[in-house]
Amino acid sequence: MTKELSRIYPLRRSGNEPLHSNGHSLGVTLLDFWRWSSSDLISNATRGVLAEFIVASALGIKLDSVRDEWGAFDLETPEGITVEVKSAAYIQSWSQRNLSSIMFRVPKTRAWNADTNVQEKEPRRQAQVYVFALLAHQDKASIDPLNVDQWQFFVLPTEVLDARIRSQHSITLRSLERLAGQAIPYDALREAVRRAVREKTAG
Known part of the structure; x- marks a missing residue:
């Protein structure tokens, strides 16, 4: 690979x-673009990125870098724990007859290395811990994805997902609750992730 075609590391932008x-x-700024493209926080795509951001803040991860869209896993904690974040919500942007059923996709993947442009041969789950972020609020008039109290979080070590006899591609909320127990609030999330790794090590 020539130097001219090596990986681009994005700079953190100010919005100005x-x-x-x-x-x-031309009289418009990057902030205008962000407002135009990302203000719908209930949209599935934007909500997923926001969930990563919320979880990162709960885990004490510094937010002065740039999200790696193509990383093998979503986050790495200050303790070195790798984390995958999955999100879901009852409420969608569009008109609904009923609240959405909650299901999280959890397929194994073949990690891709942006530095080498090489993909792993065997699919696997790349992170040590999964955090399932559910925007649990069920009233459209008052939903606010920036309010962490409207979210619920569930934490599972990856080994628990790997050991499931049922679907390896997705998990319903009911199955998740059986495996992970009760939902965890925002301010307890960091300790829950640490505990998941400690219990795995102890086991």
Whole structure:
């Protein structure tokens, strides 16, 4: 691989950067783009990224870097624990006849290395711990994805998912509750993730 085609490491942006024509500002900024593209926090795609951000903040991860969209796992805690975040919600942006059924996708994947552009041969779950983030609020008029009290969190060591006899591709909320127990609030999430790794090590 030539140096000119090596991996690009994104710089953290401020939002003040202008859309421009060869240096001539066109009067709109990157912040305008973010507002235009990402203000619908209930949208499935944006909600998933927001869930990662919320979990990262709960786990004490520094937020002064840039999210790695193509990473083998979503987050790494200050203690070095690798975490995968999955999100779901009862309420969607569109008109609904009923609240959505809750199911999380948990397939094994073939990790891809952005530095080498090489993908692993065998699929597996890449992180040590899974955090399932459920936007549990059920009233459209008052839903606020920025309110962490409207979220519920469930934590499972990856080995528990790997050992499941039922589907290896997805898990329902009922099955998740049987495996993980009661939901964990935002302020207890960091200790729950640590405990999941400690229990795995002790076992």
